[in-house]
Amino acid sequence: MPTFSIILPCFNAEATIATTLASLTAQTFTDWEAICVDDGSTDATVFLIRSAARRDGRIRLVRNSAKGPSAARNMAALNEATGDFLAFCDADDLWVPGKLNRLRETFGDRSIDAVYGRIGFFNTEPGDTGVTSSVPQGDLTIDMLLGENPVCTMSNITLRRGVFERTGGFDPAMVHNEDLDWLIRLVGHGARVVGVDQLHTWYRTSPGGLSTDLAAMAEGRAQALRTAAGLGVRPSRRSHAIHYRYLARRALRTAPGRGAALRLSLSGLLHSPAGFLSPVRRGGLTLGGAFVALMLPRGLRQSLFS
Template sequence: MTRFSIIVPFHNDAATIAATLNSLLGQRFSDFELICVGDKPSRQTTEVVRQLCARDARVRIETNPNRGPSSARNHGAAVATGDIVAFCDADDLWVTDKLAQLDRLFADTGIDAAFGQIGFFSETPGDCPTRSTVPTDPLTIPDLLAENAVCTMSNLAVRRRVFAAVGGLNPAAVHNEDLELLIRLAGEGHVIIGVDRLQVWYRTSGSGLSSDLEAMRAGRARAVATAARYGVAPSPASEAIYMRYLARRALRLGAEPSMARAYARAGLALSARSFLNPIRRGVPTALGAVLAPALPSPIRQALFAR
């Protein structure tokens, strides 16, 4: 059996997908298949993928019979042959030893899903100093409702049988689809472990799905409803942390200053202590929300990259 199936949904990604696929094909661990799932893709993007298919027999194209990135990922997992499915979006990059790290981790049969540390970038990997934080313990639903340490589907690998057992991704979910899936994985007792080493470079584009802040809130509401099925509700502290995340994102994306202020005000009202701690994240966010009208866009982007 193939060790890994890498699943890449693509749509209109001609500007970035070649770099993404090259980073995947450059993995030091070579026992994998690369399944690129077209979700009503542009002709130009499809041509880029076809060129990679001709170059490497491990790459193949699948057509998603439905629509949307979650459905595309589910289709990729349904046709995969690997023991472990790992996802990557068509504008992100992997470090060369990501699969090697995961192969060692999944040697422990008690681990069902895994993720690593993320580095954020705008144009070139490393141009932003921000890195994600990886917890030491397996993820729980309360952890996930406070702050999703996985951050993105590009950072998730899961045993294929486990992914199928929980029903895969919600096809209707476009925002926070990873969070909703992770809640089901944790709720069903599956072990999700983090590796405190860099694995993914996440492109912090001002456009794209993750820029739609209100839609992100709607996606989170869906994830919260899933958590309720397991008897877990978000605490005021976890809601405050999520409001801080939205405030930071509004500042980075150059949204109307009133949006950042509204998110910050809501978070502080829920739990000022949780919103402000750690101080290196909370205090600049609160100040940034107040000063947003006077902060030039490049400064906001630099200060609130994550």
């Protein structure tokens, strides 16, 4: 039985899956299995996974055609995984070589149920944007998640297998923010989730990806708010403001319209000026960018803020 079961949902990932798997085989802690769940790929994804599996017996392929990433993660976590801990990784992200070793050390504290770290955003090569996430102080709370989710991506969360089973898994009906909905249920049911101030994951940005679809994000957040309300939690005005700042920054990158980022920024300021502007550098730059965007054509806006 391995220490870690790594779960990778895959769909038409031929451009990235080989480098993602290479980041797993480069881990300094070697007691793991990687379960690659293909969701009906029509490109070379399956061939590349099988090739990697022939070179490394810790990697294996299972099929879960056309059911979506949530169903793929549930199937692997509940039916295939044998490790003590479940570590999720998307097929286009990369792990820092020492990630699993650091997680093993952190889980030495038996009171900790799940762990996340910092992520670095990249376009082509790790480090090319110079942007990394931050880890707030204290255990993860639902209000943090309803602001600007510090976990950021499923590639940045690892937890004890039994804890995942108690959450009931992901909602396969959700197509956006299903990770946020699950994290809210994870924390709401009493799991202790801690962040460590170490870089764990490289997150590949995609200007046309689902995470840039503001309408889908709004629908997903509405479901997350309903989940939180069912657990007796209402978001603070501060978390609302932080969420609107996050959306404003997304709008600057995707350039849906000149005024979109400014409208979102003003909504955030109305909820909580202190929340939106904390830290001042982040809030102030977002607000300033929203005003500048009013004067720029779409192509220049997208190029400048991407």
